[in-house]
Amino acid sequence: MKQDVAINLNGEIYTGRVELRTVLVDFIREVAGLTGIHVGCGFEGRCGSCTVILEGVAVKSCLMLAIQADGAKVLTPEGLARGGELHPLQTAFRDHHGLQCGFCTPGFLMTLYDYVKDIVARGEVPDEVQIRQAMAGVLCRCTGYVNIVAAVRQTIDRLNAMTPAERQKWFPL
Amino acid sequence: MYPKPIERYFAPSSVAETLALRASYPQAVFLAGGQSLLPLMKARRIAAQTLIDINGLRELTDIEVGTDVARVGALVRYRDAVEHPGLRMQANVLVDAALSVGDLQVRNRGTLVGSLCFGDLTGDIAPAAMALGAHVRIMSSTQGPRLVPVSSFKGEGLRRDEIVTHLEFRITQGRPAGAYIKYGRVAQDRAIVSAAVHLVLGASNCIEQAAIVIGGVAPGPMFARSASQELIGRVFGTETHSAVAAAASVEIVTQDDAMASAIYRKQLIFLAVQRALQRSHVTRGGV
Numbered sequence: 001m002k003q004d005v006a007i008n009l010n011g012e013i014y015t016g017r018v019e020l021r022t023v024l025v026d027f028i029r030e031v032a033g034l035t036g037i038h039v040g041c042g043f044e045g046r047c048g049s050c051t052v053i054l055e056g057v058a059v060k061s062c063l064m065l066a067i068q069a070d071g072a073k074v075l076t077p078e079g080l081a082r083g084g085e086l087h088p089l090q091t092a093f094r095d096h097h098g099l100q101c102g103f104c105t106p107g108f109l110m111t112l113y114d115y116v117k118d119i120v121a122r123g124e125v126p127d128e129v130q131i132r133q134a135m136a137g138v139l140c141r142c143t144g145y146v147n148i149v150a151a152v153r154q155t156i157d158r159l160n161a162m163t164p165a166e167r168q169k170w171f172p173l
Numbered sequence: 174m175y176p177k178p179i180e181r182y183f184a185p186s187s188v189a190e191t192l193a194l195r196a197s198y199p200q201a202v203f204l205a206g207g208q209s210l211l212p213l214m215k216a217r218r219i220a221a222q223t224l225i226d227i228n229g230l231r232e233l234t235d236i237e238v239g240t241d242v243a244r245v246g247a248l249v250r251y252r253d254a255v256e257h258p259g260l261r262m263q264a265n266v267l268v269d270a271a272l273s274v275g276d277l278q279v280r281n282r283g284t285l286v287g288s289l290c291f292g293d294l295t296g297d298i299a300p301a302a303m304a305l306g307a308h309v310r311i312m313s314s315t316q317g318p319r320l321v322p323v324s325s326f327k328g329e330g331l332r333r334d335e336i337v338t339h340l341e342f343r344i345t346q347g348r349p350a351g352a353y354i355k356y357g358r359v360a361q362d363r364a365i366v367s368a369a370v371h372l373v374l375g376a377s378n379c380i381e382q383a384a385i386v387i388g389g390v391a392p393g394p395m396f397a398r399s400a401s402q403e404l405i406g407r408v409f410g411t412e413t414h415s416a417v418a419a420a421a422s423v424e425i426v427t428q429d430d431a432m433a434s435a436i437y438r439k440q441l442i443f444l445a446v447q448r449a450l451q452r453s454h455v456t457r458g459g460v
């Protein structure tokens with residue numbers, strides 16, 4: 001069975017007539033052509049490379065059907081930069097060399113988007129163990145995570161130094 | 174891998190509508206957080222020709238902590254539970270268990286009730302819910318609601334016209350304390366062994382009720398009754414954690430499987446119970 005699906009991806013509506021069994025990650029990559037997120041597992045939903053922000057929270061887009069996101073607002077890595085300026089998370093990953101092959105990076109960016117938004121809103125400063133726990137849903141087979149933790153720290157510091165309005169701009173969802 | 178073709182997809186917005194759909198399509202599969210269902214559909218271990226997506230049931234998204242009963246709706250996600258201070262006050266064991274599930278993304282989607290319906294041996298919610306003496310509330314299109322203790326509930330036992338609407342437990346007089354500790358192969362993994370502890374304290378911090386449940390063991394989570402008995406009547410803070418933990422490790426029968434040996438599980442039971450008791454103190458601010 002096919003059905004029409006319309007999803008707001010990074011502020012733009014994408015539509016397509018897809019099989020009911022189409023998973024969200026395939027709609028995003030193949031129908032909308034946004035290949036920023038990746039697919040790293042067969043069926044188990046462990047690697048986290050497909051993570052997107054759905055209505056404000058990080059979810060694995062390989063564990064949802066596209067039809068479930070019909071009418072929803074979704075953010076992918078393509079939507080992180082604003083007006084040509086990289087998102088504080090992206091800047092931090094570059095500054096700290098938080099990636100090697102880069103396959104996992106989109107999953108980290110989207111998962112950490114949810115995490116840092118929450119942490120900064122609560123005014124908490126997490127320790128290394130807490131940061132590593134927050135990233136448990138994304139696997140990196142290259143970096144060993146050390147530089148990623150450093151990037152998260154920098155992001156939280158930079159966000160804390162901003163006014164609430166400046167910060168808001170980086171979290172549209 | 175990809176799910177088998179899906180013929181029909183429904184997204185009802187009320188329980189009544191859901192039950193009516195279920196009556197018309199007895200083979201239909203409910204889709205909650207999808208964190209167990211989607212992997213199984215993709216592995217083709219489940220074929221869902223008719224899917225009823227219950228994520229639109231707004232009436233089941235609340236956590237209500239009343240004076241004598243607490244109810245967790247079927248669409249409460251792990252994250253909602255973790256962020257609910259009232260639930261933490263009454264049932265720290267359940268909040269700990271929710272926080273120990275998978276990862277941030279899984280906790281954003283997966284539901285506590287979905288975990289109970291799925292009935293996985295290594296699930297974290299069942300042991301915690303059992304320690305609380307919790308029930309699942311089941312609605313059907315033809316009969317009134319029924320309550321089934323989590324300890325005897327198996328997802329497969331649901332009739333074709335039924336849906337689980339809530340997880341609920343009684344709030345007892347006295348002050349609650351509790352914690353959940355699990356051991357997996359790596360941090361945040363499925364449980365090889367877990368321990369759920371729930372205590373009710375009376376006057377002068379005397380332990381009036383105690384429940385210890387061990388997870389990760391076959392054929393399902395088990396009450397450690399003699400270990401719990403060791404705690405009754407003691408003053409919270411003076412009980413001997415190692416004696417209680419040893420009792421649990423002796424009484425629970427463990428299994429050998431691909432994850433761990435039976436003997437290793439026994440050792441983990443000791444550690445998990447000990448740590449869960451210690452953590453029950455920490456989360457109560459050391460009363």
Ligand SMILES: Cc1cc2nc3c(=O)[nH]c(=O)nc-3n(C[C@H](O)[C@H](O)[C@H](O)COP(=O)(O)OP(=O)(O)OC[C@H]3O[C@@H](n4cnc5c(N)ncnc54)[C@H](O)[C@@H]3O)c2cc1C
Pocket residue numbers: 044045046202203204205206207208209210211212247273274275276279282283284285286287288290291293295296297298328331335336337338361362363364
């Ligand atoms: C990467 C990963 C890691 C995980 N790690 C853990 C872990 O550490 N610990 C753990 O406990 N779990 C873990 N899980 C599983 C997770 O807890 C699931 O969320 C949970 O098992 C199912 O809940 P759900 O809401 O996603 O249900 P679904 O997957 O949507 O449904 C599961 C089953 O229950 C049925 N069902 C759901 N809701 C109802 C209802 N209200 N009435 C009747 N039937 C219903 C469905 O039809 C289906 O058969 C993990 C999952 C993933 C993908």
Ligand code: FES
Pocket residue numbers: 038039040041044045046047048049050051060061062063
């Ligand atoms: S593709 Fe690996 S978690 Fe989604």
Ligand code: FES
Pocket residue numbers: 099100101102103104105139140141142143
């Ligand atoms: S940088 Fe290669 S997997 Fe993370």
